[in-house]
Amino acid sequence: MSQFAINLLFVGASFALYIGIAIWARAGSTKDFYVAGGGVHPITNGMATAADWMSAASFISMAGLLASGGYANSTFLMGWTGGFVILAMLLAPYLRKFGKFTVPDFIGDRIYSKTARFVAILCLIIASVTYVIGQMTGAGVAFSRFLEVSSTAGIWLAALIVFLYAVFGGMKGITYTQVAQYIVLIVAYTIPAVFIAFQLTGNPVPMFGMFSTHTESGVPLLEKLDDVVSALGFQDYTADVDNKLNMVLFTLSLMVGTAGLPHVIIRFFTVPKVSDARWSAGWALVFIALLYLTAPAVGSMARLNLMTTVYPEMAGQTENYEEAAQNPILYEERPEWFRTWEETGLITYTDANDDGRIQFYNDATDYADRGWEGNELTVNNDILVLANPEIANLPGWVIGLIAAGGIAAALSTAAGLLLAISSAISHDLIKTMVNPKISEKGEMLAARISMAGAILLATYMGLNPPGFAAQTVALAFGIAGSSLFPVLMMGIFSKRMNSSGAVAGMLAGLICTLLYTFTFLGWFFIPGTNMLPNTPDNWFLGISPLSFGAVGAMINFAVAFAVSRVTAPPPQEIQDLVESVRYPKGAGGAISH
Amino acid sequence: MADDKSNAAEYWKANVRLIFGCIAAWAFVSYGCAILFRPLLAGIPVGGTDLGFWFAQQGSILTVIVLIFFYAWRMNALDKKYGLGE
Numbered sequence: 311m312s313q314f315a316i317n318l319l320f321v322g323a324s325f326a327l328y329i330g331i332a333i334w335a336r337a338g339s340t341k342d343f344y345v346a347g348g349g350v351h352p353i354t355n356g357m358a359t360a361a362d363w364m365s366a367a368s369f370i371s372m373a374g375l376l377a378s379g380g381y382a383n384s385t386f387l388m389g390w391t392g393g394f395v396i397l398a399m400l401l402a403p404y405l406r407k408f409g410k411f412t413v414p415d416f417i418g419d420r421i422y423s424k425t426a427r428f429v430a431i432l433c434l435i436i437a438s439v440t441y442v443i444g445q446m447t448g449a450g451v452a453f454s455r456f457l458e459v460s461s462t463a464g465i466w467l468a469a470l471i472v473f474l475y476a477v478f479g480g481m482k483g484i485t486y487t488q489v490a491q492y493i494v495l496i497v498a499y500t501i502p503a504v505f506i507a508f509q510l511t512g513n514p515v516p517m518f519g520m521f522s523t524h525t526e527s528g529v530p531l532l533e534k535l536d537d538v539v540s541a542l543g544f545q546d547y548t549a550d551v552d553n554k555l556n557m558v559l560f561t562l563s564l565m566v567g568t569a570g571l572p573h574v575i576i577r578f579f580t581v582p583k584v585s586d587a588r589w590s591a592g593w594a595l596v597f598i599a600l601l602y603l604t605a606p607a608v609g610s611m612a613r614l615n616l617m618t619t620v621y622p623e624m625a626g627q628t629e630n631y632e633e634a635a636q637n638p639i640l641y642e643e644r645p646e647w648f649r650t651w652e653e654t655g656l657i658t659y660t661d662a663n664d665d666g667r668i669q670f671y672n673d674a675t676d677y678a679d680r681g682w683e684g685n686e687l688t689v690n691n692d693i694l695v696l697a698n699p700e701i702a703n704l705p706g707w708v709i710g711l712i713a714a715g716g717i718a719a720a721l722s723t724a725a726g727l728l729l730a731i732s733s734a735i736s737h738d739l740i741k742t743m744v745n746p747k748i749s750e751k752g753e754m755l756a757a758r759i760s761m762a763g764a765i766l767l768a769t770y771m772g773l774n775p776p777g778f779a780a781q782t783v784a785l786a787f788g789i790a791g792s793s794l795f796p797v798l799m800m801g802i803f804s805k806r807m808n809s810s811g812a813v814a815g816m817l818a819g820l821i822c823t824l825l826y827t828f829t830f831l832g833w834f835f836i837p838g839t840n841m842l843p844n845t846p847d848n849w850f851l852g853i854s855p856l857s858f859g860a861v862g863a864m865i866n867f868a869v870a871f872a873v874s875r876v877t878a879p880p881p882q883e884i885q886d887l888v889e890s891v892r893y894p895k896g897a898g899g900a901i902s903h
Numbered sequence: 904m905a906d907d908k909s910n911a912a913e914y915w916k917a918n919v920r921l922i923f924g925c926i927a928a929w930a931f932v933s934y935g936c937a938i939l940f941r942p943l944l945a946g947i948p949v950g951g952t953d954l955g956f957w958f959a960q961q962g963s964i965l966t967v968i969v970l971i972f973f974y975a976w977r978m979n980a981l982d983k984k985y986g987l988g989e
Contacts, residue, residue, distance in 0.1 A: 376960075384937065384956075384959035384960050387959070387960060387963075388933050388937060388959065388964070391963070391967055392929065392963065392967055394967065394971060395925070395926070395929050395967050395970060395971060398971045398974060399922045399925060399926070399971075399974055400922070403978075517961060520950070520960075521949060521950025521951065522950060530950050530951025530952075532950065532951035532952045532956075533951035533952070534951070536951075548956050550941055550955075551938075554938055554939055558934050558938055558939065561933065561934070561938070562934075584982075585975070585979050585982065585988070588971075588974065588975035588978055588979070589972075589975050591971055592968065592971040592975055595968050595971055596968055599965070599968055602964055603961055603964060603965075606960040803919075889911070892911075892915055892918075893914065893915075893987045894988055894989050895987045895988065895989060896989070
């Protein structure tokens with residue numbers, strides 16, 4: 311069977327599974343549509359949350375980020391998992407107790423202000439739409455590479471599948487497809503990693519293999535990797551970072567952003583009890599950790615594999631790296647996977663010194679003495695996970711599995727985001743703000759139409775991605791972290807927080823974060839409109855615009871606190887509302903099931 | 904009613920104390936051991952590198968899982984103790 315047929319079989323089988331679930335899990339009421347009926351088991355919800363949270367970026371890009379950045383990019387690992395501590399302890403159980411359907415529901419009621427509700431809806435939509443663009447393009451890349459269709463056809467196909475289970479099943483359909491998608495993606499991620507760890511270190515568990523001995527050379531794998539990359543002028547893989555303030559703030563920004571992203575928060579509305587919301591956060595993280603503990607191993611091993619593919623003599627070396635560096639492989643003798651990825655343009659080669667060999671090194675280092683006239687190879691970080699099975703010579707079915715896994719990761723996150731967007735429109739905007747008298751049936755129809763509309767918008771944006779798509783994902787975290795997270799937390803933990811304080815805080819946090827980001831990355835990310843060059847010398851205290859979400863959150867807290875102290879306390883019924891979300895007793899009554 | 908109120912207030916205080924403890928442990932590991940104190944831990948070798956690197960890439964994730972389950976377990980006990988569970 312050809313590789314194409316195998317890929318088609320795996321992807322087709324996974325799609326048949328998702329469609330089967332869509333037919334089985336149809337939403338009968340708005341409660342089914344928004345919160346899957348509110349009766350999802352905490353472990354099931356944990357698995358769905360893991361798939362909801364782990365996007366194309368986690369599945370495809372993260373190992374590549376770790377491979378290229380080494381220790382410095384540990385921020386992504388810590389940030390994207392640490393946020394669940396905040397969720398589990400500061401938000402999820404109380405918002406579950408509140409017992410309504412959406413995030414703006416809580417903000418609007420607790421802050422008793424139309425402005426706050428509207429700002430929350432706006433933040434939610436901007437954060438979710440920017441995020442969903444990346445999922446659609448990610449699915450498009452996976453389709454075009456593995457199914458040999460154009461990226462455009464791939465995106466339409468992805469949209470059609472999501473349409474089938476999200477429009478008819480709502481949160482109910484999404485929950486159970488996410489569980490299936492989690493299983494597909496974790497199996498797909500783990501199998502190649504196990505093979506590679508075993509090949510390189512003899513230890514089949516990737517997270518342990520990473521810290522054990524590299525079989526071929528007899529030195530620890532990470533030490534080996536440090537030696538290899540430094541012989542080629544790259545920074546040591548495990549090298550420490552100088553700008554610790556920025557590293558701390560970037561990690562913190564990812565954490566508060568994670569906690570403030572609505573599509574993750576609403577997953578916790580689907581469990582029956584407050585205590586289930588607490589357990590569920592723990593289970594979600596267990597399922598996420600299965601991938602996140604494997605990713606650093608995949609990153610380091612893929613980097614080493616790539617280096618020793620180009621410089622075969624380096625693999626068994628323990629000291630003569632200089633000599634080994636003189637003998638990279640001939641371009642003519644490059645392996646098969648190298649050729650397939652060259653066709654996609656994600657690997658490129660130019661023979662700068664006309665010797666027919668591949669000199670792959672850090673351009674910033676001058677190696678004229680070695681006869682090198684510039685780095686000759688560029689490898690896109692995103693291909694490492696996708697090319698892993700081919701690099702390790704694994705059988706064709708593993709490649710088919712990776713294709714299905716990458717698409718599952720993109721679709722599961724896209725569906726969660728689309729639900730957050732459509733419920734903000736049908737529930738918060740139409741039902742709560744515009745037409746409170748709308749019937750249950752009418753709201754259901756509105757929810758389905760807004761879901762279809764959101765899918766069309768996401769498809770359009772996926773087909774015509776704005777040039778700044780990559781940067782806007784960071785913006786999604788900045789917005790969620792600096793505006794939504796603080797107001798949610800204060801709404802629960804400060805009884806004294808009133809509407810003037812919360813609104814002032816939200817706007818201050820949001821505006822400061824946007825201004826700081828636009829100053830360096832251009833107004834609305836339009837290239838050339840940035841007021842200062844985006845270099846560390848210009849950054850305030852060395853804080854990168856991507857790390858500013860945490861500062862925005864602090865500004866939000868400070869302003870909200872100050873303003874609320876000098877204005878009147880919230881009315882009694884709001885204080886009673888805060889009391890009621892703090893105690894689990896009576897959560898069953900809020901959502902019947 | 905007064906009893907109910909002071910009972911509830913005590914429950915909330917216990918919850919906030921527990922959260923403080925967990926968040927402090929979380930910050931110590933994620934920001935302390937993995938980032939700020941890494942130079943201090945440089946002397947402790949772990950599989951070809953140092954302990955700080957391990958914390959950044961694996962230790963902090965494992966700690967976070969333990970903390971969330973610990974918190975859920977303690978809170979469920981508090982719910983029962985104060986009679987405020989579901």
